Amino acid sequence: xxxxxxxxxxxxxxxxxxxxxxxxxxxxxxxxxxxxxxxxxxxxxxxxxxxxxxxxxxxxxxxxxxxxxxxxxxxxxxxxxxxxxxxxxxxxxxxxxxxxxxxxxxxxxxxxxxxxxxxxxxxxxxxxxxxxxxxxxxxxxxxxxxxxxxxxxxxxxxxxxxxxxxxxxxxxxxxxxxxxxxxxxxxxxxxxxxxxxxxxxxxxxxxxxxxxxxxxxxxxxxxxxxxxxxxxxxxxxxxxxxxxxxxxxxxxxxxxxxxxxxxxxxxxxxxxxxxxxxxxxxxxxxxxxxxxxxxxxxxxxxxxxxxxxxxxxxxxxxxxxxxxxxxxxxx
Amino acid sequence: xxxxxxxxxxxxxxxxxxxxxxxxxxxxxxxxxxxxxxxxxxxxxxxxxxxxxxxxxxxxxxxxxxxxxxxxxxxxxxxxxxxxxxxxxxxxxxxxxxxxxxxxxxxxxxxxxxxxx
Numbered sequence: 167x168x169x170x171x172x173x174x175x176x177x178x179x180x181x182x183x184x185x186x187x188x189x190x191x192x193x194x195x196x197x198x199x200x201x202x203x204x205x206x207x208x209x210x211x212x213x214x215x216x217x218x219x220x221x222x223x224x225x226x227x228x229x230x231x232x233x234x235x236x237x238x239x240x241x242x243x244x245x246x247x248x249x250x251x252x253x254x255x256x257x258x259x260x261x262x263x264x265x266x267x268x269x270x271x272x273x274x275x276x277x278x279x280x281x282x283x284x285x286x287x288x289x290x291x292x293x294x295x296x297x298x299x300x301x302x303x304x305x306x307x308x309x310x311x312x313x314x315x316x317x318x319x320x321x322x323x324x325x326x327x328x329x330x331x332x333x334x335x336x337x338x339x340x341x342x343x344x345x346x347x348x349x350x351x352x353x354x355x356x357x358x359x360x361x362x363x364x365x366x367x368x369x370x371x372x373x374x375x376x377x378x379x380x381x382x383x384x385x386x387x388x389x390x391x392x393x394x395x396x397x398x399x400x401x402x403x404x405x406x407x408x409x410x411x412x413x414x415x416x417x418x419x420x421x422x423x424x425x426x427x428x429x430x431x432x433x434x435x436x437x438x439x440x441x442x443x444x445x446x447x448x449x450x451x452x453x454x455x456x457x458x459x460x461x462x463x464x465x466x467x468x469x470x471x472x473x474x475x476x477x478x479x480x481x482x483x484x485x486x487x488x489x490x491x492x493x494x495x496x497x
Numbered sequence: 498x499x500x501x502x503x504x505x506x507x508x509x510x511x512x513x514x515x516x517x518x519x520x521x522x523x524x525x526x527x528x529x530x531x532x533x534x535x536x537x538x539x540x541x542x543x544x545x546x547x548x549x550x551x552x553x554x555x556x557x558x559x560x561x562x563x564x565x566x567x568x569x570x571x572x573x574x575x576x577x578x579x580x581x582x583x584x585x586x587x588x589x590x591x592x593x594x595x596x597x598x599x600x601x602x603x604x605x606x607x608x609x610x611x612x613x614x
Binding site for chain 1: 547553
């Protein structure tokens with residue numbers, strides 16, 4: 167085979183991976199250089215310029231896609247190595263959660279397809295319908311994660327490029343980016359004040375009629391709490407709030423979260439979840455059905471948010487304990 | 498312990514990678530085309546794979562450190578590279594940094610030799 171034809175084919179394969187505006191120029195130069203390299207290699211070995219020498223050179227030069235990579239400037243990282251395990255857990259864990267919720271519903275609920283008689287109520291029919299519906303559809307989750315990660319990386323790169331254009335020194339790193347356990351005291355106090363205000367409003371709800379007598383009767387009726395709920399399930403909230411208040415004041419005083427306070431936060435979160443589930447499953451909360459359903463829907467959303475906080479707190483507590491043990495261990 | 502068959506060549510390759518740009522810049526005060534530059538570096542004991550050197554020249558040109566032009570004297574047309582004013586400045590600074598690095602490494606390595614004795 168003609169060595170020049172082999173080189174032309176190889177060069178064509180390399181520039182295929184490059185931006186269009188570079189292709190002609192790089193192809194011209196690379197072709198010229200490779201021909202000289204082949205001639206030089208053949209002369210050094212006392213061999214003719216043939217297909218064998220050409221193939222040896224091109225094999226050493228590298229795969230066309232790899233060579234094209236070397237012509238490009240360094241790219242940018244979409245997922246940093248330190249984030250990769252967490253990202254994988256989020257992406258695959260999300261699919262698993264969607265499957266865990268949708269699969270039992272598809273297998274045990276009403277037949278998922280109306281008007282489809284054959285196998286519609288058999289397990290394999292339901293499984294098929296599930297797979298081509300929510301099963302495959304669950305892959306939207308990693309897609310969403312990737313899309314938002316890309317947007318975040320692009321925004322960060324854009325911000326950094328703008329910053330370096332005019333700032334002589336890089337922007338200082340926020341303290342809580344280095345020390346995530348650090349507590350922002352002014353924000354913490356504000357949060358505490360708002361939480362106390364919200365708690366007071368909730369505690370006043372059973373006596374709404376006496377401190378806001380001008381409210382229309384339908385509103386008062388809609389916000390009337392169930393007497394059984396008020397007597398048995400509601401009072402526990404006061405104990406829990408008192409414990410959380412004590413914890414938060416302790417954290418504000420020390421100025422940072424530690425392994426013990428994180429563990430207490432995680433434990434209180436778990437108790438809170440148990441209490442909210444009892445509220446949701448243990449009977450009506452409000453006297454009217456509409457208010458009751460809406461409230462329970464919101465409480466379920468709270469349960470999910472608190473569960474996430476519990477996982478974060480317990481993980482940080484475990485990491486903190488491990489670090490303390492490692493520091494105390496003899497070298 | 499370093500595995501001679503596996504890790505050592507890789508470590509040496511990483512070491513050489515650090516001086517690749519400086520060695521290429523050092524030979525481009527006069528115009529050179531890719532093949533002649535590679536031959537000259539190899540003659541001075543700095544062999545660089547062709548698949549590494551040629552893309553590197555393009556990247557350095559993209560960064561404004563090199564200038565290039567096509568020229569055909571008594572052979573096929575070739576692309577000649579030479580230092581741009583910005584590249585000459587970068588070369589001076591890198592040479593100075595290299596001098597400091599060599600001094601520091603000399604001290605570090607000699608101290609190690611004395612400790613071993």
